[in-house]
Amino acid sequence: MQRHYFSSIRILLALAGLLLPSSPAGADTQIFPVPSVSTSKNDGNDAGLIAPILISDPDGELKYLMAPMLIQNSIVGSRAVFNLFKYDPGGRQMKLIASLTEKIERKVLFDYVDPAFGNGQYFLNFGGTFFKNATSRFFGLGQSTVQADESNYTAREARAYWRLGLYANEVTQVSVGQRVRQVQLQRGATDLPFSVEQFPTVDGIQGESIIVGHRASFYYDTRDSLVTPTDGMSVMAYAELNQNVKNGDHPVYSRYEIEVKKLFPSESKRAILVVRADLQATIGSQVPFFEQSSLGGQNNLRGFGMDRYIDKHLIAFSIEERIHILRTKLAGVTADFELAPFLDTGQVFNSFKDVSFQDYRMTPGVGFRAIVRPNVVGRLDYGYSREGGAIFAGLDFPY
Numbered sequence: 001m002q003r004h005y006f007s008s009i010r011i012l013l014a015l016a017g018l019l020l021p022s023s024p025a026g027a028d029t030q031i032f033p034v035p036s037v038s039t040s041k042n043d044g045n046d047a048g049l050i051a052p053i054l055i056s057d058p059d060g061e062l063k064y065l066m067a068p069m070l071i072q073n074s075i076v077g078s079r080a081v082f083n084l085f086k087y088d089p090g091g092r093q094m095k096l097i098a099s100l101t102e103k104i105e106r107k108v109l110f111d112y113v114d115p116a117f118g119n120g121q122y123f124l125n126f127g128g129t130f131f132k133n134a135t136s137r138f139f140g141l142g143q144s145t146v147q148a149d150e151s152n153y154t155a156r157e158a159r160a161y162w163r164l165g166l167y168a169n170e171v172t173q174v175s176v177g178q179r180v181r182q183v184q185l186q187r188g189a190t191d192l193p194f195s196v197e198q199f200p201t202v203d204g205i206q207g208e209s210i211i212v213g214h215r216a217s218f219y220y221d222t223r224d225s226l227v228t229p230t231d232g233m234s235v236m237a238y239a240e241l242n243q244n245v246k247n248g249d250h251p252v253y254s255r256y257e258i259e260v261k262k263l264f265p266s267e268s269k270r271a272i273l274v275v276r277a278d279l280q281a282t283i284g285s286q287v288p289f290f291e292q293s294s295l296g297g298q299n300n301l302r303g304f305g306m307d308r309y310i311d312k313h314l315i316a317f318s319i320e321e322r323i324h325i326l327r328t329k330l331a332g333v334t335a336d337f338e339l340a341p342f343l344d345t346g347q348v349f350n351s352f353k354d355v356s357f358q359d360y361r362m363t364p365g366v367g368f369r370a371i372v373r374p375n376v377v378g379r380l381d382y383g384y385s386r387e388g389g390a391i392f393a394g395l396d397f398p399y
Helices: 002-019
Strands: 028-031 034-040 044-050 053-056 062-073 077-087 093-101 106-116 122-138 151-169 172-186 208-221 232-244 252-265 271-283 293-295 309-311 313-330 333-349 361-372 376-385 388-394
Touching (some): 293 313
Antiparallel strands (some): 172 208, 313 333
């Protein structure tokens, strides 16, 4: 097993070398190994090494970011990860991630975005992923679930999706898209009770689910950047009709969401106040629990682990102040560093008549961000909750 595992690591690193394009004339290539340490409420502790490779063009614009990683995790053992990001003019971006873990976990992800497809008339996004996440948690449904009911499972999932948008004007877009999601729960990697055995009657727990979704979306976005905005406002709303083809009794359900984000920069843009509001609703019977709304994780209620609270509907609010603290040259490109105190709040519920101010959960915290504009954000967020604290790392803003 060990021999096969480390041979696979060498294969991943060799693949990274093959996929990395040759540097064009005049381009600059920078490699700088750095330690990688993180901890999360669900995923355990990580310690290892990441070696980012940045390739910029003669004008100093970042073209490629490759980041091979070797990580030791306290739950699933050694992990090898290969990340490749390709940046093109017009905001086009390609992302490829592959990882192999000593115990259970696997992941392959491909995503392509072209916000100016067809000479700028359309927005195009498509991709797919397969993964096994051995540290997923489930506490039951509803806002009143308790920490003592925590259970674990491996989420074995395959996903594919596409979306095509038409620009009505420079800031307004309507789009259509489809997705397919195949999910099966397997035994997890922790000593916690197995979710399938602890919650056998919850929809989506038993057997296999295959979800086919059809979505229509509306976007209004005046922000000055899709990835690293400093000003503007965005509104996103969608309606989605879904079918669980493995459910013969009540296969059809619908989902709806509206999300509003607003940035309030200071005159110098050295401090940016960001506010977000999110409302989600799920209509239908026997909706799998993993298709319902959830709170907790790196993008909302950051003091709780991923999917800490799950139910049909959700209301959430977040506010954070992004404070510029430093600008410097990093591996040949200009990098900005920010400090970001924040407050997340929200609740999930089965019916809108159940909404109560007493049920809102709040998680204050602080984030640290490293930004290479206009394409790259690295972040580390710490949130505190009544169940302790949680730390999340990512390659984007939380919102």
